[in-house]
Amino acid sequence: xxxxFIKLAIxxxxxxxxxxxxDDRGYFAETYKASEFKMHAVDVDFVQDNHSFSKAGVIRxxxxxxxxxxxxxxxxxxxxxxxxxxVDIRHGSPTYGKWVSAILSDENHEMLWxxxxxxxxxxxxxxxxxxxKISGAEYSPKDDRSILWNDPEININWPIQHPDLSEKDRxxxxxxxxxxxxxxxxxxxxxx
Numbered sequence: 595x596x597x598x599f600i601k602l603a604i605x606x607x608x609x610x611x612x613x614x615x616x617d618d619r620g621y622f623a624e625t626y627k628a629s630e631f632k633m634h635a636v637d638v639d640f641v642q643d644n645h646s647f648s649k650a651g652v653i654r655x656x657x658x659x660x661x662x663x664x665x666x667x668x669x670x671x672x673x674x675x676x677x678x679x680x681v682d683i684r685h686g687s688p689t690y691g692k693w694v695s696a697i698l699s700d701e702n703h704e705m706l707w708x709x710x711x712x713x714x715x716x717x718x719x720x721x722x723x724x725x726x727k728i729s730g731a732e733y734s735p736k737d738d739r740s741i742l743w744n745d746p747e748i749n750i751n752w753p754i755q756h757p758d759l760s761e762k763d764r765x766x767x768x769x770x771x772x773x774x775x776x777x778x779x780x781x782x783x784x785x786x
Contacts, residue, residue, distance in 0.1 A: 596624035599634040602694040607680045608636065608707040609696050610668075623703060625670060626727065636707050638666055638729035645725050648676075648718035653757035655715020656681055656741040656748075656766070661775050663731035664710035674722025675699035681741070681748055683769065684711040687778035691769055693750050698724075711776040713741050713769075717752055739774070740766035 598611040612623040631637070648654060656679070659665045669678055678698050682689040696706050697719075708714050710730055716722075731737075743759065744752070745768040 596627055597630060599636075602680075602696070604680070604682055604689045604692060604694045606635075606682075606709050607694050607712065608634065610705040610707060612703055612705070614703060625705065626668065636668075640668070640727040640729050642728040642732050643725065644728060645723065648674075648716065648722050648724065649758065650718050650720050650722075651754055651758050652718045653715060653743050653752065653754070653759060653763065655679065655763065656713035656743060656745075657715065658683060658713040658739055658741075658774075659731065659734055659737045660739055660773065661737075663734035663737040664776070665731055666710050666729040667708045667714055668705060668727040668729075669698065669708065669714075669716075670703075670705040670725055671698045671700050672723040672725055673700050674718065674720040674724075675701075676719060676722050676724060677717040677753055678706050679715045679717070679750055680706070680708040681713040681715070681750075681769075682711070683713050683741070683772075683774050684776040684778035685774070687711075690778070691748055693748055695750075711778070715743060715750070717754060717757065719753065739772055741772055742766045742768045745769055
């Protein structure tokens with residue numbers, strides 16, 4: 595097994611720890627293996643790869659793409675450190691409006707799987723290069739949405755109070771005012 599898969603408090607969001615093969619030259623790790631991910635409920639076809647650079651103090655998010663062009667994201671850090679956040683936005687879900695997070699860094703090599711039906715945000719704790727694989731649909735500007743990063747109903751415990759934000763994120767709406775069309779469908783989850 596090249597990775598360990600850990601369900602978070604919202605079990606559809608999965609923390610993935612790749613096994614590092616180290617020697618005096620450095621290390622090697624398998625960061626994605628379709629057969630192994632499929633065994634752990636991440637059975638997707640990736641359609642796009644993105645690379646983002648954020649300076650320390652930047653928050654990006656909370657972003658999602660609405661149906662009919664939803665996206666799942668497999669996030670990892672190449673350099674730096676972030677607080678990575680996933681918010682359940684599926685109407686009818688027992689965890690609707692709740693969030694989970696993980697610290698991802700170039701030191702811990704951990705990845706986060708954020709499935710469709712979740713909004714995603716990151717807070718750069720250091721200057722950070724972030725890579726993420728996209729499943730579902732390619733970028734669709736007409737379906738791209740932002741939820742207010744500090745929505746009091748969601749109440750994310752961000753590590754900074756005055757982040758550097760894009761205009762899009764400054765103008766975002768709270769979850770209860772966003773045109774979100776995700777509906778919760780109970781599914782069988784993989785046994786880990």
